[in-house]
Amino acid sequence: MIEIQNIEKSFNDKQILYGISAVFEQGKTNMIIGASGTGKSVLLKCIVGLVPPEKGKVLYNSRDFYQSNREEQKKIRSEIGMLFQGSALFDSMTVEENVMFPLNIQGEKMSANEKKDRVYFCLNRVGLENAGQKMPSELSGGMKKRVGIARAIVLNSQYLFCDEPNSGLDPITAIRIDNLIQEITHEFNLTTVVVSHDMNSVMEIGQNIIFLHKGYKLWEGSNTNILHTDCQELRDFIFSNKLMMEFNKQ
Numbered sequence: 001m002i003e004i005q006n007i008e009k010s011f012n013d014k015q016i017l018y019g020i021s022a023v024f025e026q027g028k029t030n031m032i033i034g035a036s037g038t039g040k041s042v043l044l045k046c047i048v049g050l051v052p053p054e055k056g057k058v059l060y061n062s063r064d065f066y067q068s069n070r071e072e073q074k075k076i077r078s079e080i081g082m083l084f085q086g087s088a089l090f091d092s093m094t095v096e097e098n099v100m101f102p103l104n105i106q107g108e109k110m111s112a113n114e115k116k117d118r119v120y121f122c123l124n125r126v127g128l129e130n131a132g133q134k135m136p137s138e139l140s141g142g143m144k145k146r147v148g149i150a151r152a153i154v155l156n157s158q159y160l161f162c163d164e165p166n167s168g169l170d171p172i173t174a175i176r177i178d179n180l181i182q183e184i185t186h187e188f189n190l191t192t193v194v195v196s197h198d199m200n201s202v203m204e205i206g207q208n209i210i211f212l213h214k215g216y217k218l219w220e221g222s223n224t225n226i227l228h229t230d231c232q233e234l235r236d237f238i239f240s241n242k243l244m245m246e247f248n249k250q
């Protein structure tokens with residue numbers, strides 16, 4: 001579980017986040033949603049320790065990240081897996097080498113064979129067990145995302161963060177990536193946090209959702225009750241999405 005308490009963040013005297021509090025539950029796909037520029041990615045960076053907030057706390061299973069010493073922060077970071085918006089694969093490395101990269105950095109106690117076994121366990125889990133020797137340039141967008149997921153879980157992560165995981169994908173591939181993220185979350189009992197503005201993803205996997213608008217948290221709930229919200233800003237966000245409108249017609 002991750003708990004954030006009264007997070008505030010500014011850049012150059014411009015406030016981006018205003019007192020954001022939330023609980024991201026273990027074993028669920030938690031989502032941070034909102035329009036572009038509303039503070040989603042900044043909040044994610046605050047949570048993972050890339051950008052310290054001016055105020056507030058980030059608690060990983062009750063461990064206060066920003067009040068921890070360097071060794072404790074390193075331990076928490078070793079438990080985090082990250083799926084970046086653009087997959088962020090190394091172009092000069094094979095798929096196998098990309099997935100093994102975190103093990104080479106942090107898996108000091110593992111033998112070479114153990115690392116390779118772990119890499120192919122993860123590749124098999126995302127359906128790419130035969131792609132280990134391919135280069136990123138040989139992969140489709142969806143395959144790159146799956147490699148990114150394999151790399152994110154290779155260290156037996158407890159926390160999985162996904163920044164716009166469906167960016168650049170066609171609708172069918174996006175649904176497959178959504179389903180894979182949810183399956184892995186449940187299978188490994190992860191605390192998963194997904195940043196998205198894609199209402200299709202919200203309706204597909206949004207078990208625990210917070211909605212940001214101009215830096216404020218205006219709503220939280222699940223995909224089972226989001227369509228019945230009384231929050232006008234959230235309703236505007238939902239129904240401005242043409243795909244969501246098509247969903248409601250069915």
